Amino acid sequence: MANEGIAARRGRPRDSAVDERVLDVAWDLLLTGGYAALNVDEVAERAAVAKTTLYRRWPTKDHLALAVVTRMIPFALVPDTGDICHDLAEFAVGMAESLHQYRTTGGSDGVSPGLAGELVAAAGRHPDIGDLIRALHARRHAMALARLQRASEREGLRTDVDHGLLIDQISGPMYYRALITGAAIDRNYAERLVRAVLDGAIIAPARAGYLGTGST
Amino acid sequence: MANEGIAARRGRPRDSAVDERVLDVAWDLLLTGGYAALNVDEVAERAAVAKTTLYRRWPTKDHLALAVVTRMIPFALVPDTGDICHDLAEFAVGMAESLHQYRTTGGSDGVSPGLAGELVAAAGRHPDIGDLIRALHARRHAMALARLQRASEREGLRTDVDHGLLIDQISGPMYYRALITGAAIDRNYAERLVRAVLDGAIIAPARAGYLGTGST
Amino acid sequence: MANEGIAARRGRPRDSAVDERVLDVAWDLLLTGGYAALNVDEVAERAAVAKTTLYRRWPTKDHLALAVVTRMIPFALVPDTGDICHDLAEFAVGMAESLHQYRTTGGSDGVSPGLAGELVAAAGRHPDIGDLIRALHARRHAMALARLQRASEREGLRTDVDHGLLIDQISGPMYYRALITGAAIDRNYAERLVRAVLDGAIIAPARAGYLGTGST
């Protein structure tokens, strides 16, 4: 997102320390007071950076916010331990943790969508931000798809179920709760969700795997 | 949202025509230019209403937007025809249609979250808006739960599946696509989703019901 | 300012207690926070009076303010003890005291014109208020003129000096200091002023009168 021109360009080179200072400050503001507290002037002042410099790197406050967030909040990845139940559950838990972080920035009440909501809105305001976010999710989707593919081949996942749909059934409820209903998204919910989704999608033997039968 | 106290209220009563004019104008602006075009001054002027009056009823632009939207975009309800597959599919389709409307206000590209994203952000900015939205969804959730309960009793829905989770698995992906991935949410997707979710949740005979086997 | 038509009018008569309550409250607000604190809504609420009622009596906040002020701040009159020096000095001192009161409303610093300035502005905004104020001053002017006339006849005041001018030379500096320069207006200044003005206007014997030679 920042710079990296290849050929040594004329003139004074960009100070890479700037990126760091700015993103740190911005993250701090986001943590403290949420999106509303992310004020460009404030960021510039605290980071001892000119607004010009700032805008040279991020064309918009929204872009800055996205940069901060993608840097600080890990994007849930899909592990591959060989146990699809376990891996999907971990995937869901990672997602839950990310979303929880979004929720709790700005001293929020833990129910409101918080930062995540603002980023969704930002995606609506700036097509390129939308593209970025969608690309990010597409990457994750592809990763999950690949994992499911391997599960089909090795772990008895039914091949007649729509893998994409299956991923939606896991990711969707997480975001739904985070953004809309405000319901809790913890490890317990993540695991129950994965179990429910996989139930019926896996041929017998796998059913007795990692997640057991569990109860709420 | 407006008034209707029962006991003879003192003072000049609120002019209910104001609500109508304002909401109409606001809706028009939203349709035309999206959330960014919803300008309080403009609304006031076009509706021939003083800004003070406007702020007396909706304390914030966000509140006004929510009012407009809840009035103009029908909230998907859960029908009850006796066929749970069909009913849930209709429910999902209704939701899809609502979300599609959110997406396409303001001449959007049909991929970005559009108005819905802004409302989610608004829910994060104003606790009371969050509460309202959550209450709305809770009402819908309860309605769906009741429908599933009846399905357990009459239509062979397995009783050992978590009904709440089941609803999340339907609503979640819809919102996920609407707000995050930008993927299409049409009748086809809605039906596939419901089929996938119910598959395994219903005891044999029902499987051959309304939705058939279908294909992407 | 209030009412009391002569012939008993039809309908409910005005409640004279209202005037009192309102003026008391208004005066209190003026004292506490100056003209800026004189808020019509606040007055109405504190006096437990409807704004309608209030506006039925004083067509404007400015009118109300004037009413309050003319009720609470005594208008300097011209005494007649037979000693023109003494009487004019007392007159000036009375004026000084009134102006001091204006100055010190609203926790002022004692230099700013305070309430008096606002009333002057009000006189500029509403012709009728201007007329009222001018009439008030005209009345005082006439009174002073009459006093000077008697001084001409009995106390050796030179008849070739312009009495009107003489009054201006006394009143003027008082208001000038109160409204413009912020200089002190106390008894000392009042007396020095009168002495200076009368000096030369009075035939010898009076010069050794009430005010002596004084210094400062």
Next chain:
Amino acid sequence: MANEGIAARRGRPRDSAVDERVLDVAWDLLLTGGYAALNVDEVAERAAVAKTTLYRRWPTKDHLALAVVTRMIPFALVPDTGDICHDLAEFAVGMAESLHQYRTTGGSDGVSPGLAGELVAAAGRHPDIGDLIRALHARRHAMALARLQRASEREGLRTDVDHGLLIDQISGPMYYRALITGAAIDRNYAERLVRAVLDGAIIAPARAGYLGTGST
């Protein structure tokens, strides 16, 4: 009022053309409709200046008004021709002319205090405006004092009269009439006033000077 730092300041320098445009427009509005017509939004628009820029220079509408006025209405100075009678008369006439300008802005009736009244009120509302105005008058006062001092030395002005008081006796009535009584303040009045004040303050020979005996 504008800038003029000496040391080369960092950052974009203030555009001095802005001051000019704004003050011109504001003056125009004042002339046309008086203080009530001095509308910040209007000024900004007509001067093609952002409101923010405007408020950066004048923190308040009142401050702007004062700036306009001090720029456009010449402040009466004290000439020195060697004839104290003549000079003071000119001084008074200058003051009269200024005050007349204040009175006649906004198509006033020529009796009400007009703009001057509003400025007096402004001085009461904002301590710094009061300070500015008082400083302005203090400067004039000092100038007049100096002139009187020279008159004492060269023109036979009695040294035992209080020069400050003498100035008050000239300035005071002018402002008194302008702000309070609404009486005319023309050259004739100014000259009569000066004559009356100096009469008795000057040792014989000077009495037959510039102003003669005059009549109303």
Next chain:
DNA sequence: GATTAAACGAGACGGTACGTCGAGTCTTGAA
């Protein structure tokens, strides 16, 4: 006693302007 005229309390309403906030651009001088 019924009617009627006016005052009153409460509070919504219209209108106008003010001052503020924040985003993003532009113009300097210095590195």
Next chain:
DNA sequence: TTCAAGACTCGACGTACCGTCTCGTTTAATC
């Protein structure tokens, strides 16, 4: 060229306060 500083534009928001209007209620004089 980049950077720091800071002025500038643009646009909207929310607030404040004034004075009017519309109810329903109360008080008294009149029929």
